[in-house]
Amino acid sequence: MFTRKLGKTKIEVSEIGFGAWAIGGDAWGPVDDGQSLRAMEAAVELGVNFIDTADVYGDGRSEQLVAKLIEGRRNELVVSTKGGLMGHHRDPNGEPVYGRPAKVIEAFENSLKRLGTDYIDVYFCHLWWDKQEETEAFIEAFKQLKRDGKVRAVGVSTENFDYIKHFNREGGLDAVQLDYSVLNRSVESEVLPYLEQHGIGAVVRGPLRMGILTGKFHEGTTFGEGDIRRNWPKETWFADSLAKVETLKGLVNEERTLSQAALRFVLNHPAISVAIPGAKTAEQAAQNVSASARPLLSDEDLSIIARVK
Incomplete structure (x- = not known):
């Protein structure tokens, strides 16, 4: 597994x-906690050190599983989590859930x-949207959390350039x-150059477009109850994506699968850390x-990818 610096920080992350x-x-169909832990353990054993979760994933279930993974080896792993997706709600007093820095820090402490x-x-x-009051609350909370040594780095989850x-x-x-993949390259024009510059x-x-770039979906694919992809087969963009995947299957060879080629594409960009x-x-x-050890994309590969841009 190759590693990279997380931007200008001193944090070394697996790519x-x-x-x-x-x-x-709560979003991708039923899961078994034991199987989930084995998946994370396998990743760590193979060199992964960056684990990303959020307070809303399974209403805290994901964070609790990550806690089991990191127990006894906390300093060996880079833990990333997120707060704020419930920002459209208001508390019993009618105040935005994250309307003050103290509320952001409360959510942070609950994640801890x-x-x-x-x-x-x-x-x-x-x-995922620019709500001025809550945005400022997060910015101020970030400063305090850094001062207090509670976080090593702070960030935002969005593709909105102005935000x-x-x-x-x-x-x-x-x-x-x-969000960035072979099938979603909108951030290449402004966002990624800005991140690299700063x-x-x-x-x-x-990076796998929620499973589409594994190549396992087809026109007859159905998704079960509780899966956020349940209505995808009704969408025209899904059919269009499947057609593009057929072209991208030209990237598959003896050394890599389609998903590994898709991951290599993302890692090809100099702005990407992980x-x-x-x-x-x-x-x-x-x-x-295994995508980390796969060969870099060739000019021929990039030519195939250019056909679906």
Whole structure:
């Protein structure tokens, strides 16, 4: 496993991480906690040191599972979590849930308890929209958490360029978590160059486009109850993505699968610090990790990818 610096921080991260959304069990169909732990253990044994979760994944279930993983080896692993996705709600007094820095810090402390640790390596604001009051609350809370030594780095989870620049207006943004893949390259024009220029680490979620770039889906694919992908087969963009995947299957060879080629594409960009594909099983985790050792993309590979841009 190769490692990279997380932007301008001193944090060394494995270039393939572990995205722990699916193991929360509330968005990607049912999961078994034992199987989820084995998946994370397999990833760590193969060199992964970056684990990403969030307070809303399984309403804390994902963070609790990560706590079991890091017990006894906390300093060996880089733990990333997020807070703020419930920002559209209001408390019993009618105040925005994250309307004050103290409320952000309260959410942070609750994540600490679930994770069984006294610090978090990277803490992200999980808001997906620009709500001024809550944005400012997060910025102020970030400063305090850093001063108190509770976090090593802070970031925001978004692709919104204006939002990223606003968070970084005083140069305090360490990382951005964003959606980037062969099938979603919108951040290449402005966001990634900005992150590279300012030394801000890029953490890539969705590098396999939520499973589409594994090549296992087809027109007859169905998703079960509780899976956020349940309505995908009805969407025209899904059919379009499947057609693009057929072209991308030209990247497959004896040395790599389609998913490994897709991960190598993401890692090809100089702004990227780590990609965090999800995995429910040890086999899936091993498949993802192996992309780190796969050959770089050739000119012929890039030509195939250019056809689906």
